[in-house]
Amino acid sequence: xxxxxxxxxxxxxxxxxxxxxxxxxxxxxxxxxxxxxxxxxxxxxxxxxxxxxxxxxxxxxxxxxxxxxxxxxxxxxxxxxxxxxxxxxxxxxxxxxxxxxxxxxxxxxxxxxxxxxxxxxxxxxxxxxxxxxxxxxxxxxxxxxxxxxxxxxxxxxxxxxxxxxxxxxxxxxxxxxxxxxxxxxxxxxxxxxxxxxxxxxxxxxxxxxxxxxxxxxxxxxxxxxxxxxxxxxxxxxxxxxxxxxxxxxxxxxxxxxxxxxxxxxxxxxxxxxxxxxxxxxxxxxxxxxxxxxxxxxxxxxxxxxxxxxxxxxxxxxxxxxxxxxxxxx
Numbered sequence: 288x289x290x291x292x293x294x295x296x297x298x299x300x301x302x303x304x305x306x307x308x309x310x311x312x313x314x315x316x317x318x319x320x321x322x323x324x325x326x327x328x329x330x331x332x333x334x335x336x337x338x339x340x341x342x343x344x345x346x347x348x349x350x351x352x353x354x355x356x357x358x359x360x361x362x363x364x365x366x367x368x369x370x371x372x373x374x375x376x377x378x379x380x381x382x383x384x385x386x387x388x389x390x391x392x393x394x395x396x397x398x399x400x401x402x403x404x405x406x407x408x409x410x411x412x413x414x415x416x417x418x419x420x421x422x423x424x425x426x427x428x429x430x431x432x433x434x435x436x437x438x439x440x441x442x443x444x445x446x447x448x449x450x451x452x453x454x455x456x457x458x459x460x461x462x463x464x465x466x467x468x469x470x471x472x473x474x475x476x477x478x479x480x481x482x483x484x485x486x487x488x489x490x491x492x493x494x495x496x497x498x499x500x501x502x503x504x505x506x507x508x509x510x511x512x513x514x515x516x517x518x519x520x521x522x523x524x525x526x527x528x529x530x531x532x533x534x535x536x537x538x539x540x541x542x543x544x545x546x547x548x549x550x551x552x553x554x555x556x557x558x559x560x561x562x563x564x565x566x567x568x569x570x571x572x573x574x575x576x577x578x579x580x581x582x583x584x585x586x587x588x589x590x591x592x593x594x595x596x597x598x599x600x601x602x603x604x605x606x607x608x609x610x611x612x613x614x615x616x
Contacts, residue, residue, distance in 0.1 A: 289313045289573055290352050292377075294344045294368050295359030296320035296329040297452065299382055303357050303409075304333035306565040312573040319347045344368050348375040355380065355405075355576065361452075362387040362460040366395060373398050378405040378576055380568070384469045385589035387460040389597045389610075392590030399586045405575040407583035410473045410592075411564035414571075417545035420558050421530070421537050422477055430532030433510050436478065438471050440516040441525040445497060455497070462497035463518060464596055471528050473584070473592045474539070478530065479508040481591050486606040487514065487599045503599060514599070 291313055293300050300320075307313045315334040319341045320326040326340040341347050348356055348371050355378040358368045365386045372379050379399075385392040385408055399406040412418040425433060442463055446455040455461040475482060487503025499518035504511060529538040529549065537557075538549040545558040568583075575581030591609075598607045 289354045289576060290316040291355045291357060292317040292319065292347045292350065292353050293329065293357045293359060294319045294347060295357075295361075295382070296322070296325040297359065298449070299409075300357070300359040301329055301332070303359065303380075303565060304329050306563075306569055308333040310566060310569050310573075313569060316353055317341065317347045317350060319344050345371055348372045348377055353377060355572070358382060361454045362465065363454075366391050369395055370398055373402050373404055373406075376402075376404065378572070380407050380409060380572060381586070381589075383408055383410050383473075383589060384465050384593050384596070385586060386593060387465070389590055389594040392586070392593045396586045396590055405572065405581070405583070406586055407568070407572055407575075407581075408586060408589035409565075409568060410470060410584045410589060411568065412470055412474045412477060413582065413584055414562060414564040414567035415543055416560050416562040417539050417543045417558035418474060418477070420545050421528075421539055424537060425478055425530055425532075429535070430530060430537055431534030433479075433530055433532050435529075435531040436475055436507070436510055436512040437527075437529040437531065438468070438475070438512065438514045438516075439525060439527045439529070440467060440471075440514075441520070441522060442467075442516075442518040443520055443522055443524060445492075445499065445518040447524070456492075458491065458495050458497060463516060464498055464501065464599065467526060468514075468516070468596065469592055471526070472595050473589070474528050475505075475507060475512060476588065476592060479510055482507045482512075482595045482609050484606050484608050485595060485598045485602055486604065487602040488604050489600060489602070492519065498600070501599070503602070505595070 317339045318326045318330045330338040356372040358381045482505050485505040490500035492499040501516040503514040527540045538546045543561045547555045571581035594610045598609045
Protein backbone atom coordinates (compact mmCIF):
# COMPACT_ATOMS: atom_id res chain seq x y z
CA UNK A 288 0.00 0.00 0.00
CA UNK A 289 1.48 3.36 -1.07
CA UNK A 290 1.19 5.95 1.69
CA UNK A 291 0.62 9.32 0.01
CA UNK A 292 0.45 12.83 1.39
CA UNK A 293 -1.43 15.69 -0.28
CA UNK A 294 -0.09 19.23 -0.14
CA UNK A 295 -2.80 21.66 -1.22
CA UNK A 296 -6.38 20.81 -0.28
CA UNK A 297 -8.35 22.81 -2.84
CA UNK A 298 -10.65 21.51 -5.59
CA UNK A 299 -7.97 19.48 -7.37
CA UNK A 300 -6.46 18.20 -4.14
CA UNK A 301 -9.87 16.90 -3.08
CA UNK A 302 -10.34 15.27 -6.48
CA UNK A 303 -7.02 13.47 -6.08
CA UNK A 304 -7.89 12.49 -2.51
CA UNK A 305 -11.22 11.01 -3.61
CA UNK A 306 -9.40 8.88 -6.19
CA UNK A 307 -6.86 7.78 -3.58
CA UNK A 308 -9.68 6.69 -1.27
CA UNK A 309 -11.14 4.49 -4.01
CA UNK A 310 -7.81 3.03 -5.18
CA UNK A 311 -6.69 -0.30 -3.75
CA UNK A 312 -2.98 0.58 -4.00
CA UNK A 313 -3.04 3.79 -1.94
CA UNK A 314 -3.86 5.17 1.47
CA UNK A 315 -4.03 8.85 2.38
CA UNK A 316 -1.41 9.25 5.09
CA UNK A 317 -1.48 13.03 5.51
CA UNK A 318 -3.00 16.26 4.23
CA UNK A 319 -1.46 19.72 4.30
CA UNK A 320 -2.87 23.15 3.62
CA UNK A 321 -2.14 26.64 4.94
CA UNK A 322 -5.79 26.63 5.96
CA UNK A 323 -6.00 24.04 8.73
CA UNK A 324 -9.75 23.65 8.30
CA UNK A 325 -9.37 22.73 4.62
CA UNK A 326 -6.79 20.08 5.46
CA UNK A 327 -9.04 18.67 8.17
CA UNK A 328 -12.03 18.64 5.83
CA UNK A 329 -10.15 16.75 3.11
CA UNK A 330 -8.86 14.21 5.64
CA UNK A 331 -12.33 13.72 7.09
CA UNK A 332 -13.90 13.23 3.67
CA UNK A 333 -11.28 10.99 2.05
CA UNK A 334 -8.85 9.74 4.69
CA UNK A 335 -8.84 7.14 7.43
CA UNK A 336 -8.54 7.40 11.19
CA UNK A 337 -4.75 7.31 10.63
CA UNK A 338 -4.67 10.34 8.31
CA UNK A 339 -2.81 13.26 9.88
CA UNK A 340 -3.16 16.95 8.99
CA UNK A 341 -0.74 19.86 9.11
CA UNK A 342 -0.23 23.40 7.83
CA UNK A 343 3.51 22.83 7.24
CA UNK A 344 4.51 20.87 4.13
CA UNK A 345 8.06 20.35 5.48
CA UNK A 346 6.72 18.32 8.39
CA UNK A 347 4.52 16.28 6.03
CA UNK A 348 7.33 15.25 3.66
CA UNK A 349 9.54 14.18 6.57
CA UNK A 350 7.00 11.66 7.93
CA UNK A 351 8.62 8.23 8.31
CA UNK A 352 5.55 6.43 6.97
CA UNK A 353 5.26 8.47 3.76
CA UNK A 354 6.06 7.08 0.29
CA UNK A 355 4.77 9.75 -2.08
CA UNK A 356 3.61 13.37 -2.19
CA UNK A 357 1.03 15.02 -4.42
CA UNK A 358 1.82 18.72 -4.94
CA UNK A 359 -1.42 20.64 -5.50
CA UNK A 360 -0.37 24.14 -4.44
CA UNK A 361 -0.32 27.22 -6.75
CA UNK A 362 2.49 27.19 -9.39
CA UNK A 363 4.82 29.63 -7.61
CA UNK A 364 5.09 27.21 -4.68
CA UNK A 365 5.78 24.10 -6.77
CA UNK A 366 9.56 24.36 -6.66
CA UNK A 367 9.82 24.55 -2.88
CA UNK A 368 7.42 21.71 -2.18
CA UNK A 369 8.74 19.42 -4.94
CA UNK A 370 12.37 20.08 -3.90
CA UNK A 371 11.62 19.36 -0.25
CA UNK A 372 9.74 16.17 -1.12
CA UNK A 373 12.56 14.86 -3.32
CA UNK A 374 15.15 15.81 -0.69
CA UNK A 375 13.15 13.72 1.77
CA UNK A 376 13.34 10.79 -0.68
CA UNK A 377 9.64 10.83 -1.61
CA UNK A 378 8.09 10.03 -4.96
CA UNK A 379 6.25 13.06 -6.40
CA UNK A 380 3.16 13.80 -8.47
CA UNK A 381 3.07 17.51 -9.34
CA UNK A 382 -0.04 19.31 -10.51
CA UNK A 383 0.20 21.12 -13.85
CA UNK A 384 1.68 23.45 -14.88
CA UNK A 385 5.09 22.21 -13.81
CA UNK A 386 5.84 25.73 -12.55
CA UNK A 387 4.98 29.37 -13.18
CA UNK A 388 7.79 29.62 -15.75
CA UNK A 389 10.03 27.32 -17.77
CA UNK A 390 13.23 28.32 -15.98
CA UNK A 391 11.81 26.90 -12.74
CA UNK A 392 10.54 23.88 -14.64
CA UNK A 393 14.05 23.17 -15.88
CA UNK A 394 15.32 23.40 -12.29
CA UNK A 395 12.77 20.76 -11.28
CA UNK A 396 13.82 18.55 -14.19
CA UNK A 397 17.39 18.76 -12.85
CA UNK A 398 16.27 17.86 -9.33
CA UNK A 399 14.31 14.86 -10.65
CA UNK A 400 17.32 13.65 -12.63
CA UNK A 401 19.45 13.67 -9.47
CA UNK A 402 17.21 11.15 -7.70
CA UNK A 403 15.85 7.68 -8.32
CA UNK A 404 12.40 8.73 -7.09
CA UNK A 405 9.42 8.45 -9.44
CA UNK A 406 8.14 11.84 -10.64
CA UNK A 407 5.15 12.75 -12.78
CA UNK A 408 2.96 15.69 -13.75
CA UNK A 409 -0.83 15.46 -13.78
CA UNK A 410 -1.68 16.08 -17.45
CA UNK A 411 -4.71 13.82 -17.96
CA UNK A 412 -4.92 13.86 -21.76
CA UNK A 413 -2.35 11.06 -21.57
CA UNK A 414 -5.22 8.88 -20.26
CA UNK A 415 -8.41 10.55 -21.60
CA UNK A 416 -10.17 8.00 -23.88
CA UNK A 417 -11.22 10.61 -26.46
CA UNK A 418 -7.77 12.13 -26.69
CA UNK A 419 -6.06 8.72 -26.84
CA UNK A 420 -8.36 7.83 -29.76
CA UNK A 421 -7.55 11.17 -31.43
CA UNK A 422 -3.81 10.57 -31.09
CA UNK A 423 -4.09 7.05 -32.48
CA UNK A 424 -6.31 8.14 -35.37
CA UNK A 425 -3.98 10.94 -36.46
CA UNK A 426 -0.97 8.60 -36.25
CA UNK A 427 -2.82 5.97 -38.32
CA UNK A 428 -3.66 8.46 -41.07
CA UNK A 429 -7.42 8.26 -40.50
CA UNK A 430 -7.84 11.93 -41.45
CA UNK A 431 -5.21 11.88 -44.18
CA UNK A 432 -2.31 14.29 -43.96
CA UNK A 433 -2.74 16.79 -41.09
CA UNK A 434 -2.97 20.33 -42.43
CA UNK A 435 -3.90 22.39 -39.37
CA UNK A 436 -4.30 22.04 -35.60
CA UNK A 437 -6.63 24.56 -33.99
CA UNK A 438 -6.97 25.47 -30.30
CA UNK A 439 -10.06 27.44 -29.28
CA UNK A 440 -10.89 28.71 -25.78
CA UNK A 441 -13.86 30.75 -24.56
CA UNK A 442 -14.31 31.80 -20.92
CA UNK A 443 -17.33 34.02 -20.24
CA UNK A 444 -15.88 34.58 -16.76
CA UNK A 445 -12.31 34.23 -15.48
CA UNK A 446 -11.65 32.81 -13.00
CA UNK A 447 -14.66 30.58 -13.45
CA UNK A 448 -17.31 30.68 -10.72
CA UNK A 449 -16.14 27.47 -9.05
CA UNK A 450 -12.49 28.61 -8.95
CA UNK A 451 -12.59 30.67 -5.77
CA UNK A 452 -8.86 31.49 -5.59
CA UNK A 453 -7.36 34.93 -6.22
CA UNK A 454 -4.05 33.68 -7.64
CA UNK A 455 -5.79 32.52 -10.83
CA UNK A 456 -6.29 36.19 -11.71
CA UNK A 457 -2.59 37.04 -11.52
CA UNK A 458 -0.34 37.29 -14.55
CA UNK A 459 2.55 35.93 -12.48
CA UNK A 460 1.13 32.44 -11.96
CA UNK A 461 -2.50 32.38 -13.09
CA UNK A 462 -4.46 33.02 -16.24
CA UNK A 463 -6.33 30.71 -18.61
CA UNK A 464 -3.28 29.78 -20.69
CA UNK A 465 -1.48 28.22 -17.72
CA UNK A 466 -4.63 26.78 -16.16
CA UNK A 467 -6.31 25.39 -19.30
CA UNK A 468 -4.05 26.03 -22.27
CA UNK A 469 -1.36 23.83 -20.69
CA UNK A 470 -3.55 20.76 -21.27
CA UNK A 471 -4.15 21.52 -24.93
CA UNK A 472 -0.58 22.53 -25.74
CA UNK A 473 0.44 19.24 -24.15
CA UNK A 474 -2.11 17.62 -26.45
CA UNK A 475 -0.41 19.19 -29.48
CA UNK A 476 2.90 17.87 -28.16
CA UNK A 477 1.39 14.38 -27.81
CA UNK A 478 0.17 14.53 -31.41
CA UNK A 479 3.12 16.06 -33.23
CA UNK A 480 6.06 16.51 -30.86
CA UNK A 481 7.52 19.72 -29.38
CA UNK A 482 6.14 23.01 -30.70
CA UNK A 483 8.96 24.79 -32.51
CA UNK A 484 7.90 28.43 -32.82
CA UNK A 485 5.01 30.66 -31.77
CA UNK A 486 3.70 34.08 -32.70
CA UNK A 487 0.97 35.68 -30.63
CA UNK A 488 -0.79 38.95 -29.95
CA UNK A 489 -1.79 38.85 -26.27
CA UNK A 490 -4.14 41.24 -24.51
CA UNK A 491 -4.41 41.46 -20.71
CA UNK A 492 -7.26 42.32 -18.38
CA UNK A 493 -5.05 44.69 -16.37
CA UNK A 494 -1.42 45.67 -15.68
CA UNK A 495 -0.67 42.64 -13.47
CA UNK A 496 -3.58 40.39 -14.30
CA UNK A 497 -4.43 37.50 -16.61
CA UNK A 498 -4.51 37.37 -20.40
CA UNK A 499 -8.05 37.78 -21.69
CA UNK A 500 -7.52 37.92 -25.47
CA UNK A 501 -5.01 35.83 -27.44
CA UNK A 502 -4.73 35.34 -31.18
CA UNK A 503 -1.70 33.38 -32.24
CA UNK A 504 -0.10 30.72 -34.38
CA UNK A 505 2.56 28.07 -34.01
CA UNK A 506 4.49 25.52 -36.02
CA UNK A 507 5.02 21.89 -35.10
CA UNK A 508 6.48 19.10 -37.24
CA UNK A 509 5.48 20.75 -40.52
CA UNK A 510 1.93 21.53 -39.36
CA UNK A 511 0.67 25.05 -38.68
CA UNK A 512 -1.46 25.66 -35.63
CA UNK A 513 -3.67 28.44 -34.30
CA UNK A 514 -4.62 29.67 -30.83
CA UNK A 515 -7.81 31.67 -30.30
CA UNK A 516 -8.66 32.61 -26.69
CA UNK A 517 -11.21 35.08 -25.36
CA UNK A 518 -12.37 35.79 -21.79
CA UNK A 519 -15.09 37.92 -20.20
CA UNK A 520 -17.69 37.77 -22.94
CA UNK A 521 -21.24 36.65 -23.63
CA UNK A 522 -21.66 33.00 -24.52
CA UNK A 523 -20.76 29.53 -23.34
CA UNK A 524 -17.40 28.20 -22.15
CA UNK A 525 -15.56 26.28 -24.83
CA UNK A 526 -12.30 24.33 -24.89
CA UNK A 527 -11.45 22.45 -28.07
CA UNK A 528 -8.60 21.02 -30.12
CA UNK A 529 -9.27 20.25 -33.77
CA UNK A 530 -6.94 18.50 -36.19
CA UNK A 531 -7.87 19.17 -39.80
CA UNK A 532 -6.62 16.70 -42.37
CA UNK A 533 -6.96 16.59 -46.14
CA UNK A 534 -9.59 13.83 -45.78
CA UNK A 535 -11.41 14.58 -42.51
CA UNK A 536 -11.18 16.47 -39.22
CA UNK A 537 -11.28 15.36 -35.59
CA UNK A 538 -12.27 17.61 -32.67
CA UNK A 539 -11.96 16.99 -28.95
CA UNK A 540 -14.54 19.16 -27.18
CA UNK A 541 -15.77 19.50 -23.60
CA UNK A 542 -12.47 17.91 -22.50
CA UNK A 543 -13.45 14.38 -23.54
CA UNK A 544 -15.88 14.18 -26.49
CA UNK A 545 -14.25 13.22 -29.81
CA UNK A 546 -16.16 14.25 -32.93
CA UNK A 547 -15.35 13.52 -36.57
CA UNK A 548 -16.12 16.30 -39.07
CA UNK A 549 -17.65 18.57 -36.43
CA UNK A 550 -20.29 20.94 -37.81
CA UNK A 551 -20.78 19.05 -41.08
CA UNK A 552 -23.70 16.95 -42.24
CA UNK A 553 -21.69 13.77 -41.70
CA UNK A 554 -20.65 14.75 -38.14
CA UNK A 555 -20.09 11.67 -35.98
CA UNK A 556 -19.31 11.34 -32.27
CA UNK A 557 -16.61 8.70 -31.89
CA UNK A 558 -15.99 8.86 -28.12
CA UNK A 559 -18.37 10.23 -25.49
CA UNK A 560 -16.90 8.98 -22.21
CA UNK A 561 -14.83 10.94 -19.73
CA UNK A 562 -12.81 8.05 -18.38
CA UNK A 563 -11.29 8.06 -14.90
CA UNK A 564 -8.03 9.83 -15.65
CA UNK A 565 -7.05 10.43 -12.01
CA UNK A 566 -7.36 6.74 -11.22
CA UNK A 567 -5.39 5.93 -14.38
CA UNK A 568 -2.61 8.29 -13.27
CA UNK A 569 -2.49 6.68 -9.83
CA UNK A 570 -2.33 3.19 -11.35
CA UNK A 571 0.51 4.12 -13.70
CA UNK A 572 2.34 5.89 -10.86
CA UNK A 573 1.97 2.86 -8.59
CA UNK A 574 3.40 0.64 -11.30
CA UNK A 575 6.45 2.87 -11.58
CA UNK A 576 6.90 3.05 -7.80
CA UNK A 577 6.77 -0.74 -7.60
CA UNK A 578 9.35 -1.12 -10.37
CA UNK A 579 6.93 -2.41 -12.98
CA UNK A 580 7.02 0.69 -15.20
CA UNK A 581 4.32 3.27 -15.80
CA UNK A 582 3.12 5.60 -18.55
CA UNK A 583 3.74 8.94 -16.86
CA UNK A 584 4.12 12.53 -18.06
CA UNK A 585 7.66 13.51 -17.12
CA UNK A 586 8.85 16.79 -15.67
CA UNK A 587 10.75 17.34 -18.94
CA UNK A 588 7.61 16.90 -21.07
CA UNK A 589 5.69 19.32 -18.87
CA UNK A 590 8.52 21.85 -19.01
CA UNK A 591 8.47 21.78 -22.81
CA UNK A 592 4.82 22.87 -22.58
CA UNK A 593 5.75 25.68 -20.19
CA UNK A 594 8.42 26.84 -22.65
CA UNK A 595 5.66 27.34 -25.21
CA UNK A 596 3.54 29.30 -22.73
CA UNK A 597 6.50 31.54 -21.91
CA UNK A 598 7.10 32.11 -25.62
CA UNK A 599 3.46 33.09 -26.19
CA UNK A 600 3.66 35.74 -23.46
CA UNK A 601 7.03 36.98 -24.77
CA UNK A 602 6.07 37.07 -28.43
CA UNK A 603 4.47 40.52 -28.76
CA UNK A 604 3.49 39.56 -32.30
CA UNK A 605 6.96 38.35 -33.33
CA UNK A 606 7.78 34.74 -34.09
CA UNK A 607 9.64 33.29 -31.11
CA UNK A 608 11.36 29.94 -30.74
CA UNK A 609 9.99 27.90 -27.85
CA UNK A 610 12.67 27.20 -25.28
CA UNK A 611 14.16 30.65 -25.07
CA UNK A 612 16.43 30.61 -28.13
CA UNK A 613 15.23 33.98 -29.32
CA UNK A 614 13.17 35.61 -32.04
CA UNK A 615 13.25 34.54 -35.65
CA UNK A 616 14.52 36.96 -38.22
